[in-house]
Amino acid sequence: MVPELRVVDFGRVSALRSQTLWHALAYGVSAGGPPTLSFMRPSRAYVGLGYHRRLEEADLDACREAGLPVFRRMVGGGVVYLDEHQQFFQICLPFGSVPRSREQALRQLLSPAVAAFRAAGVPAALDDDLEIVVGEAKVCGHGAAQIEEAVVVVGNLMERFDHTAAARVLALPDEVRAEVARLMERFVIATPADSAAFRAAAVTEYGRALGLEPVAGQLSASERARLHELDRRDRSPAWLRGPQRPDSHCSQVKVRAGVHVVWTEQEGRRALATVVHGHIERMQVSDPGLDGALTAALAKARLVV
Amino acid sequence: MGEIAEVAGFGVALDRAYDPAGHFWVSMLTAERARIGMDALGVETSGTIAQLAFLPVGGNLKRGDAFGSLEAAKFVGPLTSPLSGRVTATNDAVVADPALVERDPYGAGWLVELTLADPAELRELVSGADVIPVWFAAEVEDYRLKGVLAE
Numbered sequence: 001m002v003p004e005l006r007v008v009d010f011g012r013v014s015a016l017r018s019q020t021l022w023h024a025l026a027y028g029v030s031a032g033g034p035p036t037l038s039f040m041r042p043s044r045a046y047v048g049l050g051y052h053r054r055l056e057e058a059d060l061d062a063c064r065e066a067g068l069p070v071f072r073r074m075v076g077g078g079v080v081y082l083d084e085h086q087q088f089f090q091i092c093l094p095f096g097s098v099p100r101s102r103e104q105a106l107r108q109l110l111s112p113a114v115a116a117f118r119a120a121g122v123p124a125a126l127d128d129d130l131e132i133v134v135g136e137a138k139v140c141g142h143g144a145a146q147i148e149e150a151v152v153v154v155g156n157l158m159e160r161f162d163h164t165a166a167a168r169v170l171a172l173p174d175e176v177r178a179e180v181a182r183l184m185e186r187f188v189i190a191t192p193a194d195s196a197a198f199r200a201a202a203v204t205e206y207g208r209a210l211g212l213e214p215v216a217g218q219l220s221a222s223e224r225a226r227l228h229e230l231d232r233r234d235r236s237p238a239w240l241r242g243p244q245r246p247d248s249h250c251s252q253v254k255v256r257a258g259v260h261v262v263w264t265e266q267e268g269r270r271a272l273a274t275v276v277h278g279h280i281e282r283m284q285v286s287d288p289g290l291d292g293a294l295t296a297a298l299a300k301a302r303l304v305v
Numbered sequence: 306m307g308e309i310a311e312v313a314g315f316g317v318a319l320d321r322a323y324d325p326a327g328h329f330w331v332s333m334l335t336a337e338r339a340r341i342g343m344d345a346l347g348v349e350t351s352g353t354i355a356q357l358a359f360l361p362v363g364g365n366l367k368r369g370d371a372f373g374s375l376e377a378a379k380f381v382g383p384l385t386s387p388l389s390g391r392v393t394a395t396n397d398a399v400v401a402d403p404a405l406v407e408r409d410p411y412g413a414g415w416l417v418e419l420t421l422a423d424p425a426e427l428r429e430l431v432s433g434a435d436v437i438p439v440w441f442a443a444e445v446e447d448y449r450l451k452g453v454l455a456e
Contacts, residue, residue, distance in 0.1 A: 051374065051381045052356035076355070076379035101350045101453045102380040130378055144380040243358035243374070246401055302404065 005212035006036040007203050008219070015046035018082070019071050020230035021219075022090040022154065023147065026074075028223035029092045030148035036092045037206050037214070039199050045083035047169050050076050050143065054245045059171040068169065071234050072242055075143030075154055078254060081166035087157040087195040089113065091206055098151040106130050106144060109153040112205035113140065117157070119201030120193040129257030137189040138256040157198050161190040172253060175284070176263050176272055183255040183274065252301045264297040266290060273298060278305035306412055312438045313445035315345040318411040319437055322430035324387030325444070326369075330411065331387055331430055334418065339388060341372070342415040343406060346444060350453060352377040354403040359384075359395040359417055366390060368426055372417050388426050390419035 010021055018040050025036050047063050047070045049055065055070075058079045063070055068081075082088075091109050098105045110126055117124035117132065117139065124140070127133045132140035132155070142155040166188075167181035207214040219227065233239050252262040263272035271290035274282040275298070285291055298304050307320025321332040328347030332340045343351070359373035366372055371383035372392060395417050399405045406414035421427075431440045448454040 050376075050379070052358055052376050074381060076376040076381045099451070099453055100448065102352045102377050102382075104453060106378055106380060142379065144378075146380075146382040244361065245358065246397070 002211070002213040004034045004217075005203075005207050005210060005214045006034045006217035007214045008036060008038045008217050009199065010038065010040035012043050012084070013040045015042045015044055015069055015082075016071065016231060016234060017227075018042035018046075018088060019048070019073055020227055020234055022088075022092070022152065023074060023230050024219065024223045024227040025090070026092050026145075026147040026150045026152045027226045028220055029094060029152075030150035031222065033220060033223070034217070035094070035097070035210065035212055036090075036217070037203060038090045038092070039202075040088050041086065041195075042082055042084055042088070045081065045165070046071060048073050048080045048082050049240075049242070050078050050080075051145065052076065052243065052245065053078055054247070055241055056247075057171055059169055062168050066165070066168070070240065072240050073143065073154075074147055075145040075152070077141070077143045079170055080141055081162065081169050082156075083162065083165075085158065085160035085162075085190075087159065087198060088154065089156070089199070089202055090152055090154045092150055092152040093210070095146055095149045095151050102144075103130065105151060106142075106153065108209075109144070109151075110142060110155070112209040113142075113155055113202060115205040115209075116198050116202035117191070117193070119205070120157075120198040122191040122193050124191070127257075131257050134189065134191065137187050139189055139191045157193060157195055158190040159192045159195065161188060163188070170253065173263070173265075173270060175270060176253065176261055179261050179272060179274060179282075179284075180253055180255060183259060183261065187256045187259050251297050252303070260301065260303050262294075262297050262301050262303065264290060264293040266293055275301075275303045278303065280304060308434075309411060310438055312441045315349070315441070315445065316411070317345060317437060317441050319434040321411075322427060322432035323437060323440070324430055325440070327385045327387060328444075329384075329387045329416075331427070332415075333427075337421050337424065338393065338418060339390070339421055340415050340418050341387065343384075343410055344441075345410055346441070346448065348407055348410050350448070351375060352380075354406055355379075357384075357400050357403050357406070357416070359400070360392050362392050362395060364392045365422075366392065366419070368429075372419075384416065386419070387430060388419060389422040391422070392417055393420050394418040
């Protein structure tokens with residue numbers, strides 16, 4: 001008998017539950033539940049914070065003004081803007097069934113999603129930086145984590161993407177934010193595909209790639225109990241604050257893998273550089289005295305080849 | 306630091322013990338105090354390390370508990386302790402510059418220090434200058450066979 005791939009489509013859920021549901025599934029898989037593919041869509045916009053990121057990397061005043069709640073997730077990455085125009089998906093497997101190499105694990109668990117994008121009419125590919133792309137633009141925000149004895153990889157199909165809102169929630173100087181917004185327009189794009197077709201293809205492709213039989217399922221009783229704990233945890237200030245982190249002075253921001261804005265500030269003056277795949281594509285240095293400082297910032301960031 | 310031997314293309318320090326489960330090394334600073342870091346194979350399979358975070362000093366751990374977390378390629382995972390004990394120090398330098406773990410895994414790239422709760426657990430680790438290279442070479446071979454490492 002072919003082992004089962006539990007498929008759970010939660011449909012439209014609250015912003016909070018669009019995070020806590022898949023975390024609950026991960027704890028369930030860790031405790032011996034079946035490999036699980038899940039889907040959901042948040043009913044409203046919010047901001048997600050990567051596990052290791054400082055809360056101050058989100059512009060909390062801007063989030064408050066826009067009425068956007070902020071939730072910390074257990075997967076990696078930065079501050080991201082999420083909304084109802086994004087179809088979320090998550091694949092969750094026992095830790096022992098996933099390659100030890102993070103790169104290999106991501107490649108294995110993102111490839112079926114790429115096939116699903118393609119089946120839904122999006123000419124997507126997985127590039128060398130492990131981004132799902134069309135051309136040079138990322139079309140899927142992904143992250144991954146080992147949660148106890150489970151590995152989960154999450155991603156989204158962006159039917160629309162509000163670049164202005166996404167840049168606005170980042171705690172950045174205005175000049176830097178403007179450059180990030182400009183780069184997002186080029187390097188992060190929506191793919192308005194049929195989300196039902198994408199979900200159906202993802203079920204087929206993950207089942208085929210993993211050698212599992214897709215079977216519609218739901219949360220177990222223990223996962224439901226864990227869900228309520230996670231709802232409380234994710235609303236707590238302590239969880240939102242996150243692990244203790246040093247102040248990195250945040251002198252670089254990533255738009256997608258290989259695309260960064262690096263900047264330096266001295267006595268109210270600022271210089272910034274846009275680095276695309278190892279090359280400085282653009283520099284804004286208003287004061288020649290900042291040349292050296294910007295060069296030092298670029299060297300520290302190790303982004304220029 | 307003692308001798309770093311080259312084994313199957315990786316550097317391996319021979320003056321310490323290794324936890325085969327997580328590919329962490331343990332170096333005894335005193336009879337009860339140990340320094341822990343990641344070995345070259347652990348570093349290789351992690352990929353480019355973007356973030357590290359540790360439990361606060363004073364935290365108590367059982368063997369296999371997470372003493373911190375690591376992020377590479379937006380993939381977050383626990384750093385699992387090879388021994389039980391209390392965290393007495395964490396390496397701020399690697400938190401500020403995670404690449405230090407890749408540049409100098411057996412030296413400046415150490416992760417945490419523990420006061421051991423049960424020194425008998427040391428017997429579970431791989432140690433000895435004659436044993437470590439054999440064990441490590443077998444691990445590399447196993448990873449290559451499984452396709453975790455390129456040939």
